[in-house]
Amino acid sequence: GSGRSGALSAPPLPPASEGEDNTVEKIDVNPPKGTRDFPPEEMRLRNWLFHNFREVSRLYGFEEVDFPVLESESLFIRKAGEEIRDQLYCFEDRGNRRVALRPELTPSLARLIIQKGKSLSLPLKWFAVGQCWRYERMTRGRRREHYQWNMDIIGVPQVTAEAELISSMVTFFKRIGITASDVGFKVSSRKVLQEVLRLYSVSKDSFGKVCIIIDKIEKIPVDEVKKELKSVGMSDMAIEELLQVLSVRSLTKLEEILGSEGEAIADLKQLFSLAEKFGYSEWIQFDASVVRGLAYYTGIVFEGFDREGKLRAICGGGRYDQLLSTFGGDDIPACGFGFGDAVIVELLKEKGLLPEVGLEVENIVCALDVDLQGAAATVATILRDKGQSVDLVLESKPLKWVFKRATRINARRLILVGNTEWQKGMVGVKILSSGEQYEIKLDDLE
Numbered sequence: 160g161s162g163r164s165g166a167l168s169a170p171p172l173p174p175a176s177e178g179e180d181n182t183v184e185k186i187d188v189n190p191p192k193g194t195r196d197f198p199p200e201e202m203r204l205r206n207w208l209f210h211n212f213r214e215v216s217r218l219y220g221f222e223e224v225d226f227p228v229l230e231s232e233s234l235f236i237r238k239a240g241e242e243i244r245d246q247l248y249c250f251e252d253r254g255n256r257r258v259a260l261r262p263e264l265t266p267s268l269a270r271l272i273i274q275k276g277k278s279l280s281l282p283l284k285w286f287a288v289g290q291c292w293r294y295e296r297m298t299r300g301r302r303r304e305h306y307q308w309n310m311d312i313i314g315v316p317q318v319t320a321e322a323e324l325i326s327s328m329v330t331f332f333k334r335i336g337i338t339a340s341d342v343g344f345k346v347s348s349r350k351v352l353q354e355v356l357r358l359y360s361v362s363k364d365s366f367g368k369v370c371i372i373i374d375k376i377e378k379i380p381v382d383e384v385k386k387e388l389k390s391v392g393m394s395d396m397a398i399e400e401l402l403q404v405l406s407v408r409s410l411t412k413l414e415e416i417l418g419s420e421g422e423a424i425a426d427l428k429q430l431f432s433l434a435e436k437f438g439y440s441e442w443i444q445f446d447a448s449v450v451r452g453l454a455y456y457t458g459i460v461f462e463g464f465d466r467e468g469k470l471r472a473i474c475g476g477g478r479y480d481q482l483l484s485t486f487g488g489d490d491i492p493a494c495g496f497g498f499g500d501a502v503i504v505e506l507l508k509e510k511g512l513l514p515e516v517g518l519e520v521e522n523i524v525c526a527l528d529v530d531l532q533g534a535a536a537t538v539a540t541i542l543r544d545k546g547q548s549v550d551l552v553l554e555s556k557p558l559k560w561v562f563k564r565a566t567r568i569n570a571r572r573l574i575l576v577g578n579t580e581w582q583k584g585m586v587g588v589k590i591l592s593s594g595e596q597y598e599i600k601l602d603d604l605e
């Protein structure tokens with residue numbers, strides 16, 4: 160369907176066997192279909208990943224931005240037959256407004272830039288890490304949410320912007336141990352399509368639709384692709400020529416077909432020359448079949464893929480020079496990419512590169528008897544005021560329990576607050592890795 164929740168919302172289910180005192184037998188403890196919880200271990204991995212997203216953004220001088228996860232539905236209503244539209248997580252709110260959980264971040268970025276208007280000095284280099292949503296019939300059992308790292312450069316028409324963005328993704332991959340033997344980028348330009356379609360006088364407004372149909376080329380049978388291309392008004396001749404051009408894997412070959420005058424060739428040549436200067440030539444290859452599945456791209460497009468071909472696209476993006484003007488803003492050139500948090504983790508697992516992000520606590524502080532609980536709190540505060548992490552034992556527990564917990568939380572040392580030492584203004588210290596044990600004056604504790 161069109162993704163609009165046309166059906167009347169079903170009446171709420173009666174709570175499972177609710178007793179008089181509002182107790183239920185047991186609520187469904189799983190998160191909603193297609194969504195994930197992040198308990199501590201998973202959250203540490205996510206934080207490690209997002210820390211690398213943010214570090215690379217900092218290295219490239221980008222500023223962090225964010226937007227509401229809820230947007231007006233109209234921000235995402237495009238008529239190019241995109242999957243992102245079919246799967247829009249949209250609904251009518253209590254104010255009868257059509258709203259949607261954002262399926263991507265770029266339209267929100269465009270909205271904010273138009274809102275800020277002339278007060279912004281271009282170029283902008285903005286990044287965001289945000290949760291994005293889709294409502295897919297659970298038949299496919301796929302996720303309905305993921306986090307995306309987006310980097311966008313606004314106000315730079317030259318392909319130096321795309322070259323910079325690809326460089327930032329290469330830097331990210333290298334930081335986490337992924338090499339050019341693991342991952343590559345397929346690079347092309349939608350201007351290739353434009354130049355072919357113009358030869359066959361295919362109208363401009365079906366350009367977006369043609370791109371979306373072609374993006375499915377590896378997902379549906381080629382006859383289906385041809386049928387859909389015919390339905391948007393392409394002749395058999397145009398379709399054959401187009402599919403022929405899409406199979407080109409070399410710039411030289413492409414130049415033979417399109418000639419040397421067009422912008423597509425010039426842009427791509429410049430991009431590959433800049434890649435040389437950035438030092439990431441081995442990471443990129445020309446591939447005319449890359450179009451990406453978003454209608455608003457207008458120029459260079461790129462997609463990170465795993466060379467073993469086991470996984471879906473890792474990241475992708477491109478130039479979208481008309482998006483701001485389609486929202487009624489000025490004609491400002493823009494390009495950017497999205498990088499999801501799920502495929503990259505699958506790749507790291509494949510490559511045995513998942514980091515061991517254990518819990519790290521410096522101290523576990525424990526009172527040796529119940530009337531020293533206050534003293535233990537004082538010790539914890541002294542250490543925390545020095546910037547040291549402390550797990551303060553909050554109940555009186557046998558030492559065996561304390562050691563077990565100290566091991567589980569990977570504490571570096573155990574601070575024991577006992578009567579005899581405390582009377583002398585001292586505490587016991589045990590370095591858990593070596594077993595070394597000593598007493599020390601509280602003031603000398605660091």
Ligand SMILES: Nc1ccc(Br)nc1
Nearest residue numbers: 262292293302304305
């Ligand atoms: N756009 C989008 C949103 C959510 C997921 Br999961 N995948 C793609």
